[in-house]
Amino acid sequence: MSLGSGRGNGHVTPCEACPLRKRDSLRPFTPEELAFVQDFKTDELRVEPGASFLREGMRSEHLYTVLSGWAFRYKMLDDGRRQILNYALPADMVGLQGALMREMEHSVEAxxxxxxCVFPRQKMWDLYSRVPTLAFDITWLAAREEQLVDEHLLSVGRRSALERTAYLLLHLYVRAEEAxxxxxxxxxxxxxxxHLADTLGMSLVHTNKTLKRLLASNAVRWKDRVFQLIDRxxxxxxxxxxxxPRRPRPFI
Structure with a gap:
């Protein structure tokens, strides 16, 4: 597991050339917004799979936007049990909690x-005071995260094992489609x-049996990690x- 900075090696992506800006699912920046974000971004961080770049209880001086790859937010109990709270895909922001509250209350793993993309916490006030449209986008992203947590709580609390498994896979498929x-x-x-079991709040055995039931419905196929939606x-x-999907959605 390792973390690596992109600064100094010529691999920091200029905001005007950001590949995310080509996506129809994301709202376009105005020239003023683009100039601010270009100045706001200070670096790029590369994280290897399995590395937690944010940890519960740590103070974070930065917040991040996923440029490429997948990550997940999670909390751990003292006995080692893990609850995955949500997943982060390209254009999603992570670390906002640490940037605003100084201390993380969950961890994030690649x-x-x-x-x-790395943004310093100390420049957040400039964003809110100088570019209110981007400040609204930050608020939108925080509200969206709350909505996703609400859906997850509904699944764990009230949906059956089969319903919550189907909903989670549909949810992740739609987000991957947007990305x-x-x-x-x-x-x-x-x-x-x-990972699914830790997200769904189920044992690995129960998750495996539930997935077999879902696959037997012929609505989806999942083999060798390739998931195919057959009958939406x-x-x-x-x-x-x-x-x-919510289009076009903001990102920073």
């Missing part, structure tokens, strides 16, 4: 090789059944609720 990672209704999910309507029916 699922894949991860590249992060431009889906091809021909297929996506290579980087997580294991253990059938998956929505099993989940009990559809997942609607």
């Amino acid at each position: 699922l894949t090789p991860l590249t992060l 431009g990672l889906v091809r021909d209704n297929s996506i290579q999910f980087p997580f294991t059944q253990q 309507a059938a998956l929505v029916e099993i989940a009990g609720e559809d997942v609607k």
Whole structure:
């Protein structure tokens, strides 16, 4: 596990050439916003899979936007049990809690090789005072994170094992689709059944049995980490609720 800075090696992506800006699912920046974000960004951080670049209880001087790769937010109990709270995909912001509250109340781990745009906490006031449209975007991203946590709590508290598994996979598929990672209704999910179990609040055995039931429905296929959505309507029916993308959505 390792962390690496992009500064000084010629690999820091200029904001005007950011590949995320080409995505239809993200709102465009005005010239003023783009100039501010270019100044706001100080570095890029590269994180190897399995490394936690933010840890519960630590003070964070930075917040980050995922430029490429997958990560997940989690909390640990004293006995080692883990609850995965959410996943971060390209254009998602992480570390906002630490940037605003000085101390992280959860940890964030890389699922894949991860590249992060780095923004210093000390410049947050400049963003709020000088570019109110970007300040609104930060607020939107925080509200969206709260909404995702609400959905996760609903799943763990009230949905059946099959419903919550179907809803989580549909949710992650839609987010991957927004990120431009889906091809021909297929996506290579980087997580294991253990990650799913830790997200769903179920044992690994229960998760495995539930996945077998879901695959038997022929709504989806999942083999060698390649997930294919075969019948969206059938998956929505099993989940009990559809997942609607929000376009165009902000990012920093």
